[in-house]
Amino acid sequence: MRQATRTLWALILLTTMSSALAEVRIKDAWSRATPPGIERGAGYMTLHNTGEQARTLTGASATWAQRIEIHESREVDGQMRMQALPDGLTLQPGESLELAPMGRHLMLMGLTERLTQGDTLALTLEFRNGGTLNTQLDVRGPDASTSQSSH
Numbered sequence: 001m002r003q004a005t006r007t008l009w010a011l012i013l014l015t016t017m018s019s020a021l022a023e024v025r026i027k028d029a030w031s032r033a034t035p036p037g038i039e040r041g042a043g044y045m046t047l048h049n050t051g052e053q054a055r056t057l058t059g060a061s062a063t064w065a066q067r068i069e070i071h072e073s074r075e076v077d078g079q080m081r082m083q084a085l086p087d088g089l090t091l092q093p094g095e096s097l098e099l100a101p102m103g104r105h106l107m108l109m110g111l112t113e114r115l116t117q118g119d120t121l122a123l124t125l126e127f128r129n130g131g132t133l134n135t136q137l138d139v140r141g142p143d144a145s146t147s148q149s150s151h
């Protein structure tokens with residue numbers, strides 16, 4: 001009996017830890033179509049924390065990419081460089097954060113399929129403490145940029 005109770009608690013804990021984060025809203029998640037033979041892409045979106053606790057995006061996963069990292073592009077001595085942000089991105093309560101070309105992005109690595117304009121790709125965002133959020137990336141044309149989105 002006691003063993004069964006313990007198992008039940010473990011299950012409840014697991015369920016709680018992997019719960020969907022309803023208080024983080026995702027808007028306008030998209031990516032660019034990839035040319036043939038290119039196994040990398042970038043994902044962009046706007047995140048908004050409607051909750052009362054800070055939330056930290058630590059990564060993402062998808063069936064169509066081997067690995068997804070959080071990166072930041074910045075200009076160093078006139079050249080664009082990318083670096084991984086292993087600590088993730090923290091959203092304070094009420095804060096919005098934009099992942100956009102030339103800035104922070106999700107680096108989609110080891111693509112197992114070509115990203116084709118018009119596709120909608122399922123993506124799971126991962127947050128510190130086990131929260132996840134399912135969203136979808138709309139694949140736009142190879143020249144798409146933030147300014148031509150959603151208007």
Ligand SMILES: [Cu+2]
Nearest residue numbers: 071072082107
């Ligand atoms: Cu990158």
